[in-house]
Every structure is written in structure tokens, then in C-alpha cells.
Amino acid sequence: MAVPGDLLSSAQLNRALLARQHLLERRAGPALDVVEHLVGQQAQNAWSPYVGLWSRVAGFRHAELGDAFWTRTVTRIAVMRGTIHLVTPQDALLLPALIEPLYARDLLVNVQHAAALRTVDVAEVTAEARALVEAEPRVTTDLGRLLAERWPAIPPSTLAYAARGTLPLVQVPPRGVWGRSGATTWTTADAWFGAPSADLADPEERALALDGLVLRYLHAFGPASVADVQSWSGLAGLRAVVDRLGDRLVRYRADPAPGGVRLRELVDVPEGPLPDPSTPAPVRFLPDYDNVLLGHADRTRIVSDAHRRLLASPNGVIPATFLLDGRVAGTWAVTRERSGPAILVVRPFAPVAARDRGPLEAEAQELVRFMADDAAGHRVVVE
Numbered sequence: 345m346a347v348p349g350d351l352l353s354s355a356q357l358n359r360a361l362l363a364r365q366h367l368l369e370r371r372a373g374p375a376l377d378v379v380e381h382l383v384g385q386q387a388q389n390a391w392s393p394y395v396g397l398w399s400r401v402a403g404f405r406h407a408e409l410g411d412a413f414w415t416r417t418v419t420r421i422a423v424m425r426g427t428i429h430l431v432t433p434q435d436a437l438l439l440p441a442l443i444e445p446l447y448a449r450d451l452l453v454n455v456q457h458a459a460a461l462r463t464v465d466v467a468e469v470t471a472e473a474r475a476l477v478e479a480e481p482r483v484t485t486d487l488g489r490l491l492a493e494r495w496p497a498i499p500p501s502t503l504a505y506a507a508r509g510t511l512p513l514v515q516v517p518p519r520g521v522w523g524r525s526g527a528t529t530w531t532t533a534d535a536w537f538g539a540p541s542a543d544l545a546d547p548e549e550r551a552l553a554l555d556g557l558v559l560r561y562l563h564a565f566g567p568a569s570v571a572d573v574q575s576w577s578g579l580a581g582l583r584a585v586v587d588r589l590g591d592r593l594v595r596y597r598a599d600p601a602p603g604g605v606r607l608r609e610l611v612d613v614p615e616g617p618l619p620d621p622s623t624p625a626p627v628r629f630l631p632d633y634d635n636v637l638l639g640h641a642d643r644t645r646i647v648s649d650a651h652r653r654l655l656a657s658p659n660g661v662i663p664a665t666f667l668l669d670g671r672v673a674g675t676w677a678v679t680r681e682r683s684g685p686a687i688l689v690v691r692p693f694a695p696v697a698a699r700d701r702g703p704l705e706a707e708a709q710e711l712v713r714f715m716a717d718d719a720a721g722h723r724v725v726v727e
Contacts, residue, residue, distance in 0.1 A: 473507035625670030686716030
């Protein structure tokens with residue numbers, strides 16, 4: 345059992361991460377408790393959080409999340425790293441205010457939009473955009489076109505981008521509902537949930553909120569370094585938060601990150617689970633962009649540097665992956681024809697050991713039925 349000051353191995357960090365992500369053992373629902381615990385789930389693609397929850401929640405069904413969009417107990421909004429996440433209403437009203445420095449910096453340096461935005465009063469654009477999307481939800485192109493009626497010299501896409509960077513905009517259903525489609529349509533979190541977004545202008549209130557964010561992160565991703573939590577959130581300057589938390593945290597050590605020469609300091613919540621590194625880790629399938637792969641600056645606890653390079657793509661897309669013995673071992677995708685079976689193709693990075701092939705195929709069979717429950721048939725192909 346680890347005690348503060350211990351040197352934690354990569355295996356210990358791996359099992360701690362899997363336990364806190366509910367990937368060692370599926371937990372009982374409700375699924376929205378998991379969304380809350382994980383501080384949201386990456387959701388660039390509408391289907392992604394469904395797979396993420398299926399791998400973490402026992403008995404999860406599409407309707408549990410789909411219905412939550414309609415009842416406004418969950419939503420999709422850009423938060424950590426400026427990317428779309430599935431979050432609870434409480435986080436939709438809080439996280440954009442915490443991440444605001446990230447958006448503000450981007451509007452100043454964005455290659456495509458910054459130059460044009462320097463010619464207008466962005467605060468006025470924000471106020472006009474708020475009025476438009478709170479009058480009724482707007483698709484991105486309509487929002488840009490309406491804003492351009494007042495600022496005709498600015499590209500509509502740039503004006504819409506400014507709105508997205510300065511307002512807590514949620515995507516309204518049917519976007520995000522399983523089996524439904526629709527253009528990305530925005531309104532503010534305030535209007536959608538009938539409650540005000542957090543006002544963190546007061547430095548003390550902001551500090552308390554940042555303290556809470558770091559503690560929640562550690563519950564879901566720890567033990568971790570300051571660089572890890574900054575990489576996950578997109579925020580800088582979090583060393584001051586960790587120092588302020590003081591003895592509310594415990595401290596460990598870990599081997600240097602790749603290319604480093606010094607032992608890293610890792611911090612954690614005292615009650616954070618640290619399972620035995622020999623704890624069996626079942627096969628798990630993850631969606632594209634799953635935060636378990638993006639939650640650290642040093643990701644070697646779950647994916648080797650060699651395999652991380654295999655996941656890289658010119659456009660930054662991170663494919664759907666699967667875990668063997670708790671580590672990324674390959675990618676997967678589902679293909680289907682109009683009247684034929686749904687086929688889940690598993691692409692391992694290396695030949696799959698005989699002892700792993702049965703559990704891998706069994707989990708894949710369950711997943712392809714979940715992904716394509718309306719298909720005429722289902723197959724799994726391990727390449």
C-alpha cells in the first residue's frame with residue numbers, strides 16, 4: 345500500500361487511473377453520476393459519450409442519455425481545452441467561467457479570426473449574439489449571418505466564432521440524441537437551464553472554484569502532476585492552486601516524463617484509490633477522444649509513446665481505441681451496409697495473445713450490438 349512520498353510505478357498509476365475512470369469494473373448507474381464524477385466526457389462526435397458510458401456503467405442503455413438531453417439534465421458544451429464535452433447542468437454553468445482565460449487568449453491569437461476581431465468591439469458582438477440565441481436557438485450559420493447584418497465588414501464565421509468564444513453556448517437537442525440528427529444549434533446555458541452562469545470576477549470566488557476543479561480532477565485522473573492537470577484543463581498557472589491546497593493533498597513521486605531527468609512530483613486526494621498494480625484489468629473499448637487518453641501531459645500510464653505515435657493523424661483526430669491489460673492496444677471501428685450486418689473491425693497494434701483473444705472478441709460482440717442494435721446481423725473481425 346502506497347504512502348505519501350513513495351515512488352509510484354507506471355503500473356500503479358495505470359490501475360489508479362482505471363479504477364477512478366470506472367474501467368476496472370463497471371459501476372452501477374445512474375450514468376449521469378459518472379458524467380459528474382469524470383468532470384464531463386469528451387463529446388466531439390455525438391456517439392462518443394454513449395460508448396464511454398457503456399464501457400463504464402453496468403446495463404447502460406442509449407435512452408438513459410438520450411432522454412437526459414430532452415429533460416435538460418445533461419448537455420454538450422465547449423469547456424476543457426476548448427473542446428465539446430458532455431456535462432451536467434451544474435458544470436455547464438460553472439466550467440465555461442473557469443476556462444474563460446483559454447477562450448480569451450485564443451481570440452487574441454487565433455490565426456483565422458484574431459485579425460478581424462481586433463477591428464470590432466468584441467463585447468458588443470457578445471451582447472448581440474446573446475440576445476439572438478436567447479430569443480431562439482440558432483444554428484451556427486444563421487447566427488453568423490444575423491451578426492453580419494450589424495458588422496458587414498466582418499466574415500460571418502468570425503462573428504459566430506467570437507460568440508462561441510465569449511458565451512457559454514450549449515448544443516440543444518436533437519443534436520446528441522442517439523439515432524437522431526440535426527444541425528448544431530446553440531443557446532446559452534443560462535437560457536437553457538433557467539439559471540445564471542457562475543460569476544467568477546471576484547478573485548476569492550475564482551480561487552475557490554479552481555481549488556474544487558483540481559480536487560475533482562484528481563478524484564477522476566490522479567495521482568497527477570501540475571503539468572497533467574494543466575494539460576487536461578487547458579489552463580496555465582495551476583501550480584499556485586496546488587500550493588494553496590497544501591495538506592489537503594498528498595504527494596508522491598514518479599519516474600521522469602519521457603525526455604526528463606528529474607523525478608516528478610505527483611499530487612493526489614488522500615482518499616484516492618491506489619489498487620494493487622497486479623489487479624486484473626478487463627478488455628475495454630473506448631470512443632474517439634476519450635479523456636482517459638487526454639487527461640495527462642505524460643500519458644505513458646495508459647499508452648506507450650510508440651503506440652501514441654500510431655494514433656496520431658494530420659488533422660488531430662484520435663480514433664476509437666481498446667485496452668488490453670489496461671493499456672491502449674489498438675483501434676476499432678464499426679462499418680455497416682444498408683441491408684447487411686454491422687461489422688466491428690478491431691485493429692491491434694500487435695498480434696493478440698491467445699489468452700486475450702476470447703475476452704477481446706466477447707467484449708467486441710457486445711459493443712457491436714450496442715452500436716448497431718437495429719442491424720440485421722453483427723460480426724466482429726480482428727485483423
